[in-house]
Amino acid sequence: xxxxxxxxxxxxxxxxxxxxxxxxxxxxxxxxxxxxxxxxxxxxxxxxxxxxxxxxxxxxxxxxxxxxxxxxxxxxxxxxxxxxxxxxxxxxxxxxxxxxxxxxxxxxxxxxxxxxxxxxxxxxxxxxxxxxxxxxxxxxxxxxxxxxxxxxxxxxxxxxxxxxxxxxxxxxxxxxxxxxxxxxxxxxxxxxxxxxxxxxxxxxxxxxxxxxxxxxxxxxxxxxxxxxxxxxxxxxxxxxxxxxxxxxxxxxxxxxxxxxxxxxxxxxxxxxxxxxxxxxxxxxxxxxxxxxxxxxxxxxxxxxxxxxxxxxxxxxxxxxxxxxxxxxxxxxxxxxxxxxxxxxxxxxxxxxxxxxxxxxxxxxxxxxxxxxxxxxxxxxxxxxxxxxxxxxxxxxxxxx
Amino acid sequence: xxxxxxxxxxxxxxxxxxxxxxxxxxxxxxxxxxxxxxxxxxxxxxxxxxxxxxxxxxxxxxxxxxxxxxxxxxxxxxxxxxxxxxxxxxxxxxxxxxxxxxxxxxxxxxxxxxxxxxxxxxxxxxxxxxxxxxxxxxxxxxxxxxxxxxxxxxxxxxxxxxxxxxxxxxxxxxxxxxxxxxxxxxxxxxxxxxxxxxxxxxxxxxxxxxxxxxxxxxxxxxx
Numbered sequence: 001x002x003x004x005x006x007x008x009x010x011x012x013x014x015x016x017x018x019x020x021x022x023x024x025x026x027x028x029x030x031x032x033x034x035x036x037x038x039x040x041x042x043x044x045x046x047x048x049x050x051x052x053x054x055x056x057x058x059x060x061x062x063x064x065x066x067x068x069x070x071x072x073x074x075x076x077x078x079x080x081x082x083x084x085x086x087x088x089x090x091x092x093x094x095x096x097x098x099x100x101x102x103x104x105x106x107x108x109x110x111x112x113x114x115x116x117x118x119x120x121x122x123x124x125x126x127x128x129x130x131x132x133x134x135x136x137x138x139x140x141x142x143x144x145x146x147x148x149x150x151x152x153x154x155x156x157x158x159x160x161x162x163x164x165x166x167x168x169x170x171x172x173x174x175x176x177x178x179x180x181x182x183x184x185x186x187x188x189x190x191x192x193x194x195x196x197x198x199x200x201x202x203x204x205x206x207x208x209x210x211x212x213x214x215x216x217x218x219x220x221x222x223x224x225x226x227x228x229x230x231x232x233x234x235x236x237x238x239x240x241x242x243x244x245x246x247x248x249x250x251x252x253x254x255x256x257x258x259x260x261x262x263x264x265x266x267x268x269x270x271x272x273x274x275x276x277x278x279x280x281x282x283x284x285x286x287x288x289x290x291x292x293x294x295x296x297x298x299x300x301x302x303x304x305x306x307x308x309x310x311x312x313x314x315x316x317x318x319x320x321x322x323x324x325x326x327x328x329x330x331x332x333x334x335x336x337x338x339x340x341x342x343x344x345x346x347x348x349x350x351x352x353x354x355x356x357x358x359x360x361x362x363x364x365x366x367x368x369x370x371x372x373x374x375x376x377x378x379x380x381x382x383x384x385x386x387x388x389x390x391x392x393x394x395x396x397x398x399x400x
Numbered sequence: 401x402x403x404x405x406x407x408x409x410x411x412x413x414x415x416x417x418x419x420x421x422x423x424x425x426x427x428x429x430x431x432x433x434x435x436x437x438x439x440x441x442x443x444x445x446x447x448x449x450x451x452x453x454x455x456x457x458x459x460x461x462x463x464x465x466x467x468x469x470x471x472x473x474x475x476x477x478x479x480x481x482x483x484x485x486x487x488x489x490x491x492x493x494x495x496x497x498x499x500x501x502x503x504x505x506x507x508x509x510x511x512x513x514x515x516x517x518x519x520x521x522x523x524x525x526x527x528x529x530x531x532x533x534x535x536x537x538x539x540x541x542x543x544x545x546x547x548x549x550x551x552x553x554x555x556x557x558x559x560x561x562x563x564x565x566x567x568x569x570x571x572x573x574x575x576x577x578x579x580x581x582x583x584x585x586x587x588x589x590x591x592x593x594x595x596x597x598x599x600x601x602x603x604x605x606x607x608x609x610x611x612x613x614x615x616x617x618x619x620x621x622x623x
Contacts, residue, residue, distance in 0.1 A: 001512070001516075001517065001518070002501075002505070002508075002509060002512045002518070005501075005505075006498070006500050006501070009500040009501075010500060013500070301496070302498060302499075305492075305496040305498070306498075307457075307481070308455065308457055308484065308490055309484065309485065309490055309509070309510050309513075309557070309558075310481055310482065310484045310485020310486070310510055310513050310514075310561075311481070311485075311513055312478060312481050312482075312513075313477065313481075315513070393457050394452050394457050394458060397457075397492075397496075
């Protein structure tokens with residue numbers, strides 16, 4: 001149609017002005033989409049790290065405060081030194097969560113040496129029943145059968161200290177608590193709510209009990225929920241063990257609920273950061289509005305002629321809307337393409353990986369940014385178009 | 401046969417902050433189909449107001465205007481616009497062609513408005529032949545044409561939808577005398593072929609081409 005053609009030609013004769021307006025939209029789309037991609041990639045990264053613990057309920061001794069974010073990382077710290085889960089409580093938990101598996105976990109911090117003359121290292125040792133270890137972690141080398149003098153080591157710990165299957169570690173100051181042989185290397189687990197094994201050792205519960213003189217006073221209990229919902233399991237444990245509100249025994253953390261809270265927080269952060277990117281889109285919109293107003297002002301006489309020879313208001317309006325749409329669509333699509341490159345760069349720089357770039361969430365983020373760019377352009381073109389359409393033809397014809 | 405244009409006791413008042421301005425004062429006249437009329441008068445006499453009302457760009461304060469028997473007073477903007485598109489051809493002093501369109505597109509513009517889609521350029525070429533513009537200029541833009549050529553294109557554009565009336569506002573005002581004379585001869589030819597022409601002008605030479613002259617003074621018809 002002729003108005004589409006006029007809009008195209010008007011953009012072409014004002015190529016610099018139109019290109020600058022498009023550039024604004026390109027920057028706006030890139031800012032929004034790249035932030036979206038970064039946020040999505042961040043969520044995907046965290047999600048990957050935490051997906052293995054999404055089915056856990058962690059039970060720790062009640063320490064008087066609110067719930068906790070996880071019992072891993074050293075058994076809850078100094079304040080929980082004397083707070084333990086008794087064997088009787090563990091058995092109650094076991095009965096409550098059946099048929100799900102409840103795993104009792106000991107933990108402590110310990111000095112150790114690797115090889116003769118090596119530096120003293122302090123790290124966490126977990127004591128877990130051998131039979132339950134495969135439920136909690138996977139190995140990248142060796143096997144689960146660590147026996148009484150064997151141990152599993154976390155992948156980061158193994159890498160940092162050049163440990164392999166068969167390596168030996170002296171436990172305690174000057175090896176006072178004996179020597180353990182590495183029988184397996186645990187796959188990287190990343191962040192977790194139950195136990196953090198990447199920089200730790202995992203030994204049998206028997207070795208732990210014998211070495212530290214512990215028996216049935218656990219630091220935490222991890223319930224692997226394979227049957228039912230983690231929230232129901234959490235409620236059941238609380239109902240069973242915390243019968244008296246003024247004398248609570250355990251704190252129970254539902255890892256899935258915590259994960260969902262984390263995802264929601266990341267989602268909010270992504271939205272917020274994208275909204276900051278959106279400011280550049282608003283600036284681009286103002287620029288579009290400005291050039292559309294200029295376009296209308298330059299063509300008042302032309303609009304008067306059009307109206308006088310029989311052009312309807314809606315046709316005049318469509319001509320300016322087409323102009324805004326062309327700038328918006330081209331600018332937004334170019335912005336969409338650049339935003340993938342920007343997302344790739346931002347992910348590589350900030351997350352150290354680009355493996356989460358080509359995901360549905362990122363495709364949606366880019367599409368939303370492109371759509372938003374087009375909508376902003378059209379919105380900013382509506383008022384100038386309306387103004388053009390509603391010019392008095394007589395006044396417009398007289399305009400010089 | 402109904403008059404091409406009929407003014408019945410038309411009054412046009414412009415309400416201004418400083419006070420109402422009476423631009424046309426109880427004007428009545430008729431233009432028969434096939435007439436060639438010139439409207440003359442000094443500046444501020446009401447010529448432009450009369451032209452705007454005849455061209456359905458404005459509506460009267462009181463009185464009635466009929467274009468080929470159709471009353472325009474009660475028409476809304478869409479109806480008035482359609483009336484301008486289908487029944488009236490405008491020819492302006494400054495040609496007022498669209499600079500972004502070439503000759504054929506300029507001439508075809510009203511036809512495209514009417515049909516709502518792209519149209520065959522054959523009719524535009526036919527009309528351009530009728531106004532004696534050579535084929536070689538058809539793909540040129542208005543800026544690449546002389547004043548006389550631009551006015552021929554403007555006349556072709558005004559004729560493309562076969563209007564009942566051609567309204568001309570100082571059609572030779574921006575042309576040299578020789579080109580102006582050739583344009584007026586073209587208008588006379590069109591009139592002889594049946595076109596109704598109403599020409600608003602200051603120029604008595606232009607008025608000589610018309611069959612009848614209406615003189616306006618202070619918003620009233622003087623003769």
